[in-house]
Amino acid sequence: MRTLISCSALALLLFAAGAQAQEKAEEGGTFTEAGEGGAVLPEMVVEAENEVRQQIEKEGYEFELSAAIIDSFFTITDEEALAISPVSGLQPHLNNLERLASNQPPHYWLREMAGQPVATFYPQEMEGHDAKSWRLDITDFKGTTFKSFSGGSGAPDDLEWDGRGDNGEILQAGYPYSYVFTVTDKGTNTYTHAGVSFRIPALDHRDKDARVLALAGDELFIAAEAGFRPRGERWLTKATDMVRQHPYSPVRVHVVAESMSLAVARANAVADFLSTEMILPREQIETEAEQRQDLRAELDGTVKIVIEHAD
Numbered sequence: 629m630r631t632l633i634s635c636s637a638l639a640l641l642l643f644a645a646g647a648q649a650q651e652k653a654e655e656g657g658t659f660t661e662a663g664e665g666g667a668v669l670p671e672m673v674v675e676a677e678n679e680v681r682q683q684i685e686k687e688g689y690e691f692e693l694s695a696a697i698i699d700s701f702f703t704i705t706d707e708e709a710l711a712i713s714p715v716s717g718l719q720p721h722l723n724n725l726e727r728l729a730s731n732q733p734p735h736y737w738l739r740e741m742a743g744q745p746v747a748t749f750y751p752q753e754m755e756g757h758d759a760k761s762w763r764l765d766i767t768d769f770k771g772t773t774f775k776s777f778s779g780g781s782g783a784p785d786d787l788e789w790d791g792r793g794d795n796g797e798i799l800q801a802g803y804p805y806s807y808v809f810t811v812t813d814k815g816t817n818t819y820t821h822a823g824v825s826f827r828i829p830a831l832d833h834r835d836k837d838a839r840v841l842a843l844a845g846d847e848l849f850i851a852a853e854a855g856f857r858p859r860g861e862r863w864l865t866k867a868t869d870m871v872r873q874h875p876y877s878p879v880r881v882h883v884v885a886e887s888m889s890l891a892v893a894r895a896n897a898v899a900d901f902l903s904t905e906m907i908l909p910r911e912q913i914e915t916e917a918e919q920r921q922d923l924r925a926e927l928d929g930t931v932k933i934v935i936e937h938a939d
Contacts, residue, residue, distance in 0.1 A: 802844020
């Protein structure tokens with residue numbers, strides 16, 4: 629009986645202590661005190677505001693280009709300047725200058741192909757001499773006269789050449805040409821001025837109702853291979869811009885090389901490049917290959933991209 633009475637008394641004491649703790653918790657207490665059983669967890673609400681402000685000041689961008697630099701044909705300064713996207717510096721490219729990646733917009737920064745007139749000559753008569761006649765001869769790499777102009781007294785201030793020879797044949801892209809200007813005075817004295825050699829790496833010209841983009845082989849390809857040089861890919865990218873101007877015209881690629889296998893491989897490479905860049909089925913671009921043995925080794929053949937029925 630003693631044992632049972634002791635246990636009952638201990639149970640009553642624990643019950644009383646628990647009741648007191650519960651009463652304090654209900655009164656708003658948040659912590660139990662020493663000797664008390666149980667626990668009360670308080671409610672807590674945290675409110676805060678967070679704000680980040682960024683102020684951006686856009687300053688003007690100036691890039692000076694001289695006419696001599698842009699028109700030299702031998703600089704990439706204008707390309708680097710114009711290749712930057714006009715949205716650079718704005719969202720979503722705030723901190724990420726990006727070049728125009730799409731292949732569809734025109735690539736205005738790429739080098740232009742020569743058009744017609746191919747060249748303009750500015751004859752100058754010698755002072756103190758009364759000219760009787762004048763003559764301008766344009767010669768090919770063999771020294772043979774390719775095109776000639778002549779007249780009586782008084783040479784014109786400027787003389788435009790469309791790139792065609794006396795027989796109507798168009799010049800060969802990439803081949804070197806030169807010119808000789810001759811003046812004969814009334815005293816039968818002849819004065820000759822030999823000009824510097826020049827070459828046209830890429831030519832945009834008309835042949836009846838077709839538009840022809842003629843390019844030198846050494847401009848496009850690695851020597852004796854069908855792989856493209858970096859500048860060759862740039863030339864072909866420019867060609868795609870020009871082909872897109874005639875969306876309903878068939879396109880044909882004609883390649884001349886010293887071996888038929890090389891000509892075929894290069895024609896296919898050019899056609900593949902064009903079809904990929906313009907997102908066209910490969911079969912829409914026709915290819916032609918021609919073997920010619922008398923090519924100058926350093927010129928490495930020619931490539932013509934023919935746009936049929938170009939308006």
